[in-house]
Amino acid sequence: MDWPLVIEFIRQRDPAFLSRVEGVPAAAVAALAAGRGVTLPVSYVEFLRRMGVNSNGYAPFGSMQDHCFAAISERLDDEDAAPAGRFFPVAIETDPSMVVLYDHCLDLQRSDGDDAPLVMLEQGVSLELQTPVETHETFGERITASVFNHFALRRLARREVVSVGGGTLQAGGGRAALQRALVLLQRAGFAPVLPLSGRVACLQAGPLSVYARVNDNYELLTLRLGGDDPRAVTALVEQLLTDLPGARRPAGPRHRD
The missing domain is CATH 3.30.310.50 (Alpha-D-phosphohexomutase, C-terminal domain)
Incomplete structure (x- = not known):
């Protein structure tokens, strides 16, 4: 994923936006990945590094899906809810009105190093008892589409x-x-x-x-x-x-x- 191109697209359409976002230190991202024994795709690492703490209202998975680093870390610390090493959560459903809560996760087994497919997993249900729901998009494709919608189309x-x-x-x-x-x-x-x-x-x-x-x-x-x-x-x-x-x-x- 060409993050410099994405950032330049945002800068041209909303110059003030980037001054109000906050990223996660690279060392913190690396420590989280190492602690889980996984290799995260570069596209996701760069997202966290650029706006993983505060994305200034930009919500690539929707307003009720918390993509912030703190929420991801908390989910991974919850041993009852954390998915196995193949699946890594990137957005946590927070809408209490939903009958079933689904989180968005990277399928690391199918990662090419730069990007990875997205699936949805139901919260609180063992992997043995559910089948991941394919979203038919990668993390990079979700970012590309949501950036275009947020800063241009809408x-x-x-x-x-x-x-x-x-x-x-x-x-x-x-x-x-x-x-x-x-x-x-x-x-x-x-x-x-x-x-x-x-x-x-x-x-x-x-x-x-x-x-x-x-x-x-x-x-x-x-x-x-x-x-x-x-x-x-x-x-x-x-x-x-x-x-x-x-x-x-x-x-x-x-x-x-």
Whole structure:
């Protein structure tokens, strides 16, 4: 994961944000990993180092998932709740109204050293009695998507959604649809502004923004579009519906303001 690119993206859109975040000392992160006998992916270590104490309102897993280093350390100290060495918690569910509480965890067995897939584990239930819930994204992909939404997409006046697939594509069809969408968008002047992966792309062209994500489980490509000019957003939607095979508007409101 290209953390310098992510940080520069944030700096350009919210210069004051980075002055109000607080990271975890590298020695503390290393001590925690050593104490658990695990090797953490670089993308997660860098996240902790940059904003693991205070992320200034940025919540990559949602407002009710506590990703702070203190919460992670506390969970790992709870021997009844701490998962085995393969799974390392990165966000703790804190909503007491939920009937079932799920934490987000890294699957370290599938880590490539830089990144790792995310799964969800139910709190208070032994690993022998549950199956990890796949989120079909990596930690780096979650950070990329949430940064783009927090600092760009959610601030725009007009937002739309276009999708491809979801039961109509063969295996690998979602990723193939993403590649076709990227070609179309780049021809229209869009360029990636955050790290690309096989499942996630964040692009901009002037005042227009596009977040694209593939859900491998459903072979579904979802494109979230945004801009402050409703006409420009509508024109982009129409272009995608015309030129991207299988593109459609999901059922529901035509636009999301």
